[in-house]
Amino acid sequence: MILFHITDIAGDTAILSGDELRHATKVLRVQQGDHIQMTDGHGMSYECQIQSISKREAVLQIMKKEAITQRIPRLHIAMALTKNMSRFEWFLEKAVEMGIERVTPLICDHSERKHFNAERCRKKVISAATQSLKYHFPTLDELRPLQEILDEATPENTLVAHYQPEQIHLADQLHKDGSYNILIGPEGDFSSKEMSQIKELKLPIVGLSPYRLRTETAGIMACSIFNSVNRSLK
Amino acid sequence: MILFHITDIAGDTAILSGDELRHATKVLRVQQGDHIQMTDGHGMSYECQIQSISKREAVLQIMKKEAITQRIPRLHIAMALTKNMSRFEWFLEKAVEMGIERVTPLICDHSERKHFNAERCRKKVISAATQSLKYHFPTLDELRPLQEILDEATPENTLVAHYQPEQIHLADQLHKDGSYNILIGPEGDFSSKEMSQIKELKLPIVGLSPYRLRTETAGIMACSIFNSVNRSLK
Structure with missing residues (x-):
């Protein structure tokens, strides 16, 4: 299944444009008459x-719509930007795939970026x-100082x-069904x-691993441990 | 602490050359008289x-050497190459950070690469x-057909x-202290x-998440769940 993001909806009509249109027509070669699945990123499936x-x-033409319930518990990670931005973007992609609800990029005393x-x-x-x-898109905050x-x-x-x-291991600190903010330094x-x-x-203060991890690896491990504690396949 | 990889050792003398030398002199600016930490990747610390x-x-000049015991249990992931090679390389980097012991890149029926x-x-x-x-470097196998x-x-x-x-969740299938091979498809x-x-x-057959994951994300989650089941911070 392919899911598209739609922002322009009026009544039973929706308009697909920009990057999503290009992806649909150039890569996936959708055509007039085809059925496609859309979301507004706020829980609606069309x-x-x-x-x-x-x-x-x-x-x-919207044929059918449905509100999808948001998954709980929720994970919010506030993580220092990495010096190499592609590492932060990788973290972001993986965290979204794993179902994170919110990411805050942080500035800390030792942040280079x-x-x-x-x-x-x-x-x-x-x-x-x-x-x-995902029918509920995660929130990506503006850059914030750790202090805030x-x-x-x-x-x-x-x-x-x-x-x-x-330290105690994160997996031993999390309670099943609890929602958490986890801070990860630079x-x-x-x-x-x-x-x-x-x-x-x-x-x-929790540990993630016996090894020294890069910032973005720590972020991914935190997501994965949270998912593992709240494991569900449905 | 910075760790270097050394391959050229004779008695109490070692020679650093190539990429590791460039890294030491150009990036870290080590100088004559400095002490540095080396490993052969097979468990020796120098x-x-x-x-x-x-x-x-x-x-x-080797001042002190020590054999570091290899961590058990061990994880071996055999994973299909991703179409975009940078995704496989990213998996590799993260899996090594998390302490994987062996990676086999696979060719499956649906492998594009x-x-x-x-x-x-x-x-x-x-x-x-x-x-x-890491004092024990993981093994990276040659590309192998899934059949093998x-x-x-x-x-x-x-x-x-x-x-x-x-499916049952991977975390419910793994036993603490067990060593495993995990296969991940394309x-x-x-x-x-x-x-x-x-x-x-x-x-x-095990599940990792309620979500559809990219191949390399599945690989990272498997590592992370394995670590979480065998959690240790030492």
């Missing part, structure tokens, strides 16, 4: 038939979400992944000032 | 002091292994990851002929 196709747009192209990253999110058949996230954090809702052998880790704040807030 | 550096080689650059991929393995402080792997497979040692909602999945063979062999 089964549509293509009425007409031009270079600029395809006009679709302090800007990111939100529009480009949102396109990656949509592409990974449709590819893996810490201001909202409590030991009940926020865990910090940190590489040090004496290459070079959280600064000692940041770690002091984290300890003052009494946020649980 | 603490060395740099005696001399030229453009072609660095001569090192049927060749790969083993030398390039071995370099990726070494780079990820030293970066994540199935000829050696038994229900005791081999699991098959396959996307269908009725984009377009195993063919019905391959699935029949897998069923005839009674290999356990």
